[in-house]
Amino acid sequence: MKKGTIGRASLLMAICVMLLTGCGSSVEEKLAIVSGPHLVPASKEYPNADLLVTPESVQENLGNDDLVIIDARGSGYEAGHVPGAVSMKYGAFFTAGVGLKDTATLEELLGKAGLTRTSTIVIYDNTTASWGAAGRIFWMLEYLGCTDVHIMNGGWDKWAADGRPVETAGHTLPEKKFVARVKSSVRATSDRILSRYQDSDFAIIDARTDEEFIGWQLYGEARGGHIPGAVQIPYAWYYATDKTVLNYADLKTLLESRGITRGKEVTSYCTAGIRSGYVYFILRLMGYTRASNYDASMFEWTADVSLPMEKAANYSRMVHAGWVKTLVDGGTPPTYSGNGYKIFECSWGPTSSAYNSGHIPGAVHFDTNNVEARNYLDPLNPFPVSDANEIVWDLVADSILEARLAAMGISNNTTVIVYGNSGSAVTRVYWALRYAGVDVRYLNGGYQAWLANGGAAETSANLPVPALFTINPQPQIKALTPEVKQYADYFRANGTPLPGKVLVDVRSREEYAGEIVGYDDPNITRKGRIPGAVWAYNGGKPDYMDADGTLRSYTEVRGMWQDLGITADKTLIFYCGTGWRSTLSFIYADLMGFPNIKNYDSWYVWSTYWDSSTETIHRDAPYNDPLMPIDTGWPGP
Numbered sequence: 001m002k003k004g005t006i007g008r009a010s011l012l013m014a015i016c017v018m019l020l021t022g023c024g025s026s027v028e029e030k031l032a033i034v035s036g037p038h039l040v041p042a043s044k045e046y047p048n049a050d051l052l053v054t055p056e057s058v059q060e061n062l063g064n065d066d067l068v069i070i071d072a073r074g075s076g077y078e079a080g081h082v083p084g085a086v087s088m089k090y091g092a093f094f095t096a097g098v099g100l101k102d103t104a105t106l107e108e109l110l111g112k113a114g115l116t117r118t119s120t121i122v123i124y125d126n127t128t129a130s131w132g133a134a135g136r137i138f139w140m141l142e143y144l145g146c147t148d149v150h151i152m153n154g155g156w157d158k159w160a161a162d163g164r165p166v167e168t169a170g171h172t173l174p175e176k177k178f179v180a181r182v183k184s185s186v187r188a189t190s191d192r193i194l195s196r197y198q199d200s201d202f203a204i205i206d207a208r209t210d211e212e213f214i215g216w217q218l219y220g221e222a223r224g225g226h227i228p229g230a231v232q233i234p235y236a237w238y239y240a241t242d243k244t245v246l247n248y249a250d251l252k253t254l255l256e257s258r259g260i261t262r263g264k265e266v267t268s269y270c271t272a273g274i275r276s277g278y279v280y281f282i283l284r285l286m287g288y289t290r291a292s293n294y295d296a297s298m299f300e301w302t303a304d305v306s307l308p309m310e311k312a313a314n315y316s317r318m319v320h321a322g323w324v325k326t327l328v329d330g331g332t333p334p335t336y337s338g339n340g341y342k343i344f345e346c347s348w349g350p351t352s353s354a355y356n357s358g359h360i361p362g363a364v365h366f367d368t369n370n371v372e373a374r375n376y377l378d379p380l381n382p383f384p385v386s387d388a389n390e391i392v393w394d395l396v397a398d399s400i401l402e403a404r405l406a407a408m409g410i411s412n413n414t415t416v417i418v419y420g421n422s423g424s425a426v427t428r429v430y431w432a433l434r435y436a437g438v439d440v441r442y443l444n445g446g447y448q449a450w451l452a453n454g455g456a457a458e459t460s461a462n463l464p465v466p467a468l469f470t471i472n473p474q475p476q477i478k479a480l481t482p483e484v485k486q487y488a489d490y491f492r493a494n495g496t497p498l499p500g501k502v503l504v505d506v507r508s509r510e511e512y513a514g515e516i517v518g519y520d521d522p523n524i525t526r527k528g529r530i531p532g533a534v535w536a537y538n539g540g541k542p543d544y545m546d547a548d549g550t551l552r553s554y555t556e557v558r559g560m561w562q563d564l565g566i567t568a569d570k571t572l573i574f575y576c577g578t579g580w581r582s583t584l585s586f587i588y589a590d591l592m593g594f595p596n597i598k599n600y601d602s603w604y605v606w607s608t609y610w611d612s613s614t615e616t617i618h619r620d621a622p623y624n625d626p627l628m629p630i631d632t633g634w635p636g637p
Contacts, residue, residue: 037067037120042153045248047287053150055159072125072133083167090136097299107178114173117145124152127243128236135278139293145181157243188267188294197229203260205268207235207275215315219271222302225311231258232553235275238282262288269294312554313593319441321453339413346420346429354421358457360450364464370404371432393578394601398471406469419443423545427583431599437472445550479573479598481610488629491532501571506539506585514632523622526607528630534564539581557588571596577603
């Protein structure tokens with residue numbers, strides 16, 4: 001190196017030191033300014049922790065000219081925003097059904113917004129209300145080659161909740177020149193997905209809601225359903241209750257429990273690539289090196305009829321809060337006949353605290369005793385009875401069911417929507433109404449989903465107005481003990497299940513193995529299972545319901561069943577203890593359109609009340625027929 005070069009470098013360093021030690025500020029403070037914004041990771045546990053930064057560190061860097069803060073919210077900027085933030089809406093940068101605009105246009109738009117590829121950028125939105133807007137812009141900037149992009153943890157929600165400074169005046173940045181270096185690998189295409197979707201090292205995340213995934217068309221997409229093989233993880237699940245991102249351990253479990261592991265190439269999609277842009281951010285945060293976003297998403301995919309789609313055959317039997325709201329507001333949602341409807345909050349007992357504290361407007365409390373309680377001293381009495389007389393819980397006789405449903409205001413043309421806090425109580429009523437020939441729909445997510453969708457609450461009670469109803473029994477969905485006995489006897493004689501049938505036990509593992517009874521009912525004392533029954537996990541949370549009270553993705557349940565030989569080509573008979581949990585598993589098979597599915601009124605009839613010599617149920621007292629076969633222990637090795 002030349003001596004002159006050394007001298008100039010030394011002189012420059014001396015000037016910097018003089019500047020740093022002047023003006024009454026510390027050397028550390030000056031160094032922080034010279035080195036640019038100092039953004040602090042929200043947690044060091046994430047593999048790419050620097051991508052998610054704390055609101056505190058953003059606030060500490062307000063006014064730093066080297067920091068660009070982007071407000072990605074769809075609305076609300078004018079009412080208040082992070083001081084110095086510029087408003088940037090994702091809609092300016094893409095065309096629905098096509099995806100991002102061409103690179104030259106994007107360069108022009110971003111340059112006018114004051115961005116360069118090397119800018120330090122922090123993005124925020126109002127989390128779940130923004131549909132992943134911050135993630136979408138994050139993905140776009142990384143696609144265009146930006147190297148210093150971050151998202152503020154908790155977004156505007158946490159910023160406002162923490163009482164941090166707010167600005168209302170609009171803010172713009174001086175125009176700059178943005179030169180892209182496109183990273184094409186992070187932008188998925190339909191051709192790429194089509195060529196890879198069946199590969200074991202390729203995973204697809206569907207970031208949409210349950211209703212979109214199973215088949216409802218909510219936003220003008222040409223076809224309903226999802227890309228075959230896609231794993232549904234709604235984008236809202238990536239947030240904690242305070243709207244910050246889930247911690248590392250929870251995110252790891254959420255992804256890996258569904259087969260989304262870091263060794264795979266992973267792409268995400270939604271309707272227009274917005275929610276899936278946020279999923280891309282999550283994957284980057286978690287250290288996934290082969291992550292991409294399909295930004296054209298369902299608008300493009302569904303428009304091309306040559307591309308494969310899958311949906312639940314009977315998806316309309318599971319309705320969503322928006323569907324019910326359209327109905328309540330006087331509209332006609334898809335698949336509704338227009339012949340009148342009833343909404344029932346379903347739970348056990350003549351009164352319901354859940355109903356009384358708030359319900360969907362117009363809803364009526366439906367006591368589960370309507371479909372299963374009978375007075376054994378007066379078996380023809382059509383009215384519900386008190387708990388003291390509730391000896392046998394199986395479905396009431398057709399004539400009684402007909403009278404009770406008519407008393408609840410159901411006619412033969414009525415569409416019935418059922419919901420409640422207990423998933424199995426609701427599906428118990430659902431199955432009974434399906435048996436009676438009623439057009440019944442299950443409201444996924446129940447009352448909480450209704451409120452989250454902007455539905456109004458009502459606290460005044462509504463009483464049913466009796467109607468005329470003629471039952472139309474569907475015996476093909478109801479298994480009787482003689483059929484189950486034939487299955488058990490065959491298994492005992494041959495050591496294998498009866499060909500073409502599977503008896504599915506959805507009680508707890510301990511009940512199935514005969515370690516516990518599972519009930520406090522003093523009449524139910526025998527432990528074990530029906531011979532030949534296949535254990536298909538516990539018919540409740542978390543095996544059949546998600547933590548938010550919605551039904552688990554039907555494709556996950558189908559995959560779980562396939563490993564157990566529970567498939568659509570067989571007659572499936574579901575049972576549990578008293579016929580509640582088994583109807584929760586029944587509804588999955590019903591949604592999927594399995595042709596031969598039945599619910600059996602379960603272990604308590606088999607073990608406690610059935611008389612094999614007369615092939616009748618003893619309704620006056622427990623019978624405990626010793627000839628009824630029962631197996632215990634865990635089958636196999």
